[in-house]
Amino acid sequence: MRRGWFLPLFATLGFGFLYAPIVSLIVFSFNESRLVTVWGGFSTRWYGELISDGQLLEAAWVSLKIATISASLAVVIGTLAAFVLTRFGKFHGKLMLTGMVTAPLVMPEVIIGLSLLLLFVAMEGMLGWPAGRGMTTVIIAHSTFCAAYVAVIAQSRLRDMDESLEEAARDLGAGPVRVFFDITLPVIAPALVSGWLLAFTLSLDDLVIASFVSGPGASTLPMVIFSKVRLGVSPDVNALATIIIGIVALAVTVAGVLLMRQSKRAR
Structure with a gap:
């Protein structure tokens, strides 16, 4: 009888601990008051303020571009x-x-960021590329550490894959490239989608590494928000975060539906 309520109770508490701050952020994005912790009534004022905040929008656009390219390369x-x-x-x-x-x-992000910065400086001195720090260096840095996560996920899927499917395709005359694109790639596609979403999230969320390797014109959203925190968070940051949460939730939902459909077809 105790097991009947013990697990649901602690699951509820655990998920509540994780998602209560996100729900609070979404609620206070519709706050009329300028104070982010004091409710002043319902309003969409800060969404209008967000549209006129060029710095935040530019940083969000830069972060989305970097995360998309970095995740794909990873x-x-x-x-x-x-x-x-x-x-x-x-x-x-x-x-x-x-x-x-x-x-x-397992490497601390500070070490990764510092080592990549020294590498880029040395490469610029010897090869003349990359010329300074900017979006290119951030993409290279994010692709480097995100690829490790993708490799681990893809490895686990490849180990569990039935290799007899590939062997049957080779017996029927298919070459290695044809086998990879027609057999292997569709089978491991769910793992690759999961790896891409994880890499996208890690890149979008990164602050430490980007702070080392970015330059003028390549300030990511976490860097801009972190600089604003020192002076006090304005409610338009809550509005932007709510929009990003909505986009990510929609992307995860669509990816989950597609993966479920593919799994049903495979069965």
Whole structure:
């Protein structure tokens, strides 16, 4: 009898602890008062203020572009790394490659940001590229550490995949490239979608690494919000956060529906 209420109770408390701040943020985005913690009545005033705040909108647009490109590059790099580590058996340097792929998962972001900054400075001095710090360097940095997460997710899916499907395709005359795009890629597609969403979220949320490798004209949304926090958060930040939450929730819902449909078709 105790197990009947124990688990639901603690699940409710756990989810409430996670999502109560988000709900509070959404509610206070419709607050009339300028104070973010004092309710002054319902109003959409701060959504109108947000439209006229060019700095926040520009930072949000930069963050979305960086997150989209970085997540896409991370999926490509992470999938290739996972495929090599899973399907190529033992080879010279595999242990080192495995360590290099998984290192960003446990490396402090301060160390990653500082090392990438030193790398970009050295590359600019020797090769003349990248010229200064900006969106390009942020995309390279985010793709680097996000690829590790994608590689781990793709590896787990490749290990569980039934290789007899690929072997049957090869017996029927399909080449390696054809097998990959017609058999392997559709099977691991749910893992790649999950990896892309995770990489997109990590890139959109990153503050520490972007602070090291960004420059003028490449201030991301977390950097702008962090600078505003020092002077006090204005309610238009709540409005922007609410819009982003809505977009992310819609994207996750659509991705979940598509993955469920694909899973049903596979069954």
